[in-house]
Structure formats: C-alpha cells, structure tokens
Amino acid sequence: MATSSGSADDSVDEGVSKHTSKIMLSVILVTIIILTALGNLLVMVALCKDRKLRKKKTNFFVVSLAFADLLVALVVMPLAAIELTTGQWKYGETFCLIRTTLDVLLTSASILHLCCIALDRYYAICCQPLVYNNKMTPVRVSLMLVGCWVIPIFISFPIMQSWNTIGIESFIEQRKFNSSHNSTCVFMVNRPYALVCSTVAFYVPLVLMVLAYQRIYVTAMGHARRIGSLHRAGSAPSSTYPNHNQQGSSRIKNETKAAKTLAVIMGCFCLCWAPFFITNMVDPFINYSVPWQMWTAWLWLGYINSGLNPFLYAFLNRAFRRAFLMILCCGNEHYAPQEGFNPSRRQSESVNGTSISLRLINSKSMKGQKSIFKQTKKQGAQNKCVRL
Template sequence: MDELDANGSSKEGFGSVEKVVLLTFVSAVILMAVLGNLLVMVAVCRDRQLRKIKTNYFIVSLAFADLLVSVLVMPFGAIELVQDVWIYGEMFCLVRTSLDVLLTTASIFHLCCISLDRYYAICCQPLVYRNKMTPLRVAVLLAGCWAIPVLISFLPIMQGWNNIGITDLIEKRKFHQNSNSTYCIFMVNKPYAITCSVVAFYIPFLLMVLAYWRIYVTAKEHAHQIQMLQRAGAPAEGRPPSADQHSTHRMRTETKAAKTLCVIMGCFCLCWAPFFVTNVVDPFADYSVPGQVWTAFLWLGYINSGLNPFLYAFLNKSFRRAFLIILCCDDERYRRPCVAGQTVPCSTTTVNGSTHVLR
C-alpha cells in the first residue's frame, strides 16, 4: 500500500548523515527481501520433498509477491524518500501505487489461504483434507489471491475512483511547499479507504483469527491426548503400537506447524496493522496524519516482505535444511541421510499432505 506523504504535509529535507542512514536502512530491507524470497522459491523448486506439500505452493506464491514488492515498489519509494522528490511522472506514480496495493493485498490473501489449509489439515480428518484441498481448489485459491486484489488496485486507482470528492485537495498538496518538486501522492476518499482496508486486511485477518483459534483449541486437545498416551505407557486397547506412534507423531508435527504459522501471521499483523488502521482513520480526521507517520508505517509493512523467509529458516526444519543445501553448494552433510536399517525412513512420510510444512 502506498500512502507516501498521503496527507500532503510538507516534509523537511534530510541532512547528509540522515540520508546515508536512511539509504543504508532501506537498502538492507530491500536486499533482505530480495535474497530471502528468492531463497524460498529456489528451495521449493529444488527440494522434491518440499514440492510434495500443497501448502508450499501458497508459500512460493507469497514469496513471489514479496519479491515483486522488493523489486518493483520499494526501490522507487526509497529513491523518493532519500531524494525528497518524485521524478518519474504521474502515470508511473499510479502504476507503482497500483502495484503496491495489488501485491500487499495478494500477500495477506496468501496468508489467509495458508491458515485455511492448516485448519483443514489439523482440525479435520485426513480424508476431509484431501477432499477439500484438491489440486484444482489449490489452483483456484491461488488464482483468487492474484485476481481479487486487481479489483481494489489497478481498476479503481487507474479510473480515479479513490480521488472522487478530494481532487482539489490532492492537486493542492501535490507540489512540495516552496519548490517545484512533486511527490507521488496517493490520497483516498472515505468509501475507498473503508472498502480497500476491509477487503485487503480486516476480512482476511478475521478469517485467520478464527482459523488459528480453532487450530489452537485442537492443538491443546492433541497435546492432552499426547500426554495421556505418554502416561499410559502402552498402546491403546485394540490398536497396534505403530498406530499410536503414528498418531502421536502427527499430533506433535501439526501442533508445531500451527504455532509456527501463528508466529508468521502475528509478524504480518504487527507490520501491517498500524498502516491499515491509519488508512481508515485518516480520511475521517481531515487527512491530518503527518507524512512522517505514513512513511514509518509504510516501511514497517515493507519489512514484512523480507521477514517471512527468515522465519522459515529459523522455525522450519525442512526449509532450514533446504536453505543450507543451497547456501553450502549442495554440501552432502545437509542432505537427508539414507542408511540401510535406519529407523528414520529415507523418504519422509506426509500427514494430511502437510507433515513437513512449518514444523
């Protein structure tokens, strides 16, 4: 979402030292986002086990959206932030703004789909999950993650629907005070602010909260069952030991997966909630939110584009192994062992099609 100096207030120019600090910071954010998301995409493409997991298709698509943010949106925002001027013209300003809205909305839609995938995998029986998350439905969900955001980005912005009723205010604030410099101003009227924020953030956020709350309840039940199995110290009556071991392994794996995904969703909300709250409040406050606040909240959201890959690396054993293989040039030490007679199978078993997702 691009609300760079959206209230139109004039910004004081940065000094040389401040510009160096700003440039260093935004360059680090961009580099982190580009390299991290590329690493995720390459890891899934090269690792056969990761490609078997349905959820990872959403993760790759999410990484692609974040990569596009870091390549197509953030660099131009960084240049304007440091130079304190927009030099690329009004049309490209609209294109960049539309891409910003599109890719940001696509990101949260992907996270919403991942939460629904986890809900069916953890809270439902394996057969229900396989029936719900078929390859066709996964493809439809992925298409929706990209198609629906177009309806609140390129379509209304290029048509100027977000400007209805505030055109004069935008023109008045487009030029830098006491100079001929211009900004890429993106101001929105009340209907667009509410519609965009509800569709892009609040509805998906509500769905994710409901899904993860149900997952949390189920995880607690699973933890209790694991504890009861451990206390019993023997297989349940009428069930072979292998069945109980498989059930316990599944419960532990899916419970850890839920916790990890909750961390990822929590980081997203911390990064983007300030922006979307301000996005709704500002039009009702006569666009009085300072430009510095908009800029801070905007770049806080951009940080999220580079954050998810590091969450995968530190919290996900399968992704961490795949990252190490790539970074260490296919070092055999990081490949999955395959020794005859070992208790851990060479090809990993999947649970509900998702055993190795974020565990």
C-alpha cells in the same frame, strides 16, 4: 563578524547532519530491499530444487507468496526508497499511478497468500486426512491461487481510473502544495475506497487467520490430551514398545510447533500491517490530518513483512532450513535429508507435512487399547473437521 561566522558554522553543521542522515537512511533502505529480494528468491529456488517441498500443497502458496514479495522488493520498494531519500518524485503523474497501483496489488496479494496458507493449515491439522484431501484438491488450490492475484487486481484497478480520488481533489492539491517539492507522488483515498480496500485486503483475511489459528491451537491441545489418556490407559502394553510413547509425544510436539510457527508469522503480519490499515481507514474521517512521516513509517513497516516471511521459514521450519543450507552450501550432502530406513516413520502417517494418526504395528498392543481407539474413532466420525 562573530555572529555571522557562527551562523555559517551552524548552517554547515546542519547540512552535514542532513547529509549523514540521508546516507544512513539510504543504507538502511537498501539493506532491507536486498535482504527481502534474496530471502524470497532463496525460498523460490529451494522449492524448485527440493522435490519433497514441492509435494506439499501448502508450498504452492509459499512459492506464490515468495514471488509476490520478490516483486515488492524489486518494483515497489526501490521507487519508494528513491522518493523518500530524494524528497521528490521525478517520474511523472502517469508513472506515479502505475507505482501506486502495483504497490496496492502486490502487497494485497502477499496478505491474501498468508490467509490461504492459514486456511490450508486449518484443514490439514483440524480435519481428518480424507476431509483435507477432499477440501484441498488441486483444482481448489489452483482457484485459491488465482484468487490471491485476481482479487488484488480488482482492488488496485480503481487507482488507475483515479476513482479513489473522487471528492478529495482539494485535499490532494493541498498535500502537494505543502510538500517541499512540487513534484511528489501523492496517494490519498476517499472514504468508500478506504473502507472497501482495507476490508477486503486486510480485515477479512485477518479475521479468517485469527479463527484458523485459534482452531489449530484448540485442536493441538485436544490431541495432546487424547494422546495423554491413551498413554495412561495403555501404559502396560506400551512398555513393551517404548517407541509408542516417544512417537505420541513427537506427534503433539510437531503439531504444536506447526501451529506456533504459523502463529508467529501471523503475529508479524499483524504487527507490520495493522498500523497502516488502521490509519488508512481513520485518515479520511479526520480530514487527512495524519502527517506524511507517519504514513511513510507505517508503509515501510508493511514492506518489511515481505522480507520477514522467508526468514521465518528458515528459522522455524526444518525442511526449509535444510533446503536453504543445501543451496547456500552448494549442495553439501551433509545437509541432505536422510533417505534410509527409519522404523519410527512407519508408525505415523502424515498429510501435507502434518501428523494425523499413530499406527501401532503389533496387534497385541492394539488389543490393550482397543476400546479407547474405538471411542476416539467415534468422536472423529462425529466431528471430522472442527468448524471455524
């Protein structure tokens, strides 16, 4: 009797523990989904309301990225959360194909948008203004945006045709048999699809982003050294105009901060998606022995990247932060950008939000640094855009 009672108590405790764990998991997943949806919706609203944000070409990619991430939060993540918390798939084989197709399409689109943003920043920071304007024309920006959506369509189309399962039907049946419920949405890919999909959706964008940010960093440091030499050579005339030194330092700080901001975004992208795509390429070559728990963890880590992007913009980008505060504070004028006259702004020019030159208004100060500016101009003419 005592043994029977003890076994019953253990089973009850185990059942309560499982129920508690399921509730905690549900709360965590729902929180992730809500934060991802609200964050990306906030980015889209900010771009719609703030006219200055809409003037920057980069933000066309940002709003398209936010739309892709919003769809991930509203379509992909809820279905994945339901399957994870209930332990089964209740919507049939056809809807399973639709779900996995949308999953691959939207997450790939999100990754490609991050790549385009990195390339846009490369042209803005590492090239002269005219080069940037010639490279990032409205037509080219539109083509890049179309590519961010068309390429994922081609990547995800084979899933609807079940081309990704050719030759691995036995592994899929075994995975279904080993699951706790017969009804489960199994997504497995053969070797050709794993190699092509991972390369196009992750590894190529990753290489381009690394190269772009590496050149941005090198260019920012080069600018800092040149500005430092200008300050030292023109210290006497610059003392008459103290704002010159301040503007030079501000320029380098802005460029370095822009590079660091995007580097943080790329770092989060690598941290979130690298485990999944590495596993995606390795698993077909080790007879699909990666446990489903690891697959689920890596997949949700990738989903979290869609929720991180708007918060990275909010904390690391002043223009977005001001726009977010304007929205959340119901248009409080305290957070509105100042439109008054600012003399220091006339001493600098910007292209798409990135400072590209310092202009000394007084001709006397220009004479004191004429030779240095000529040398810098010649160097810029020889190398108008740092090659990737």
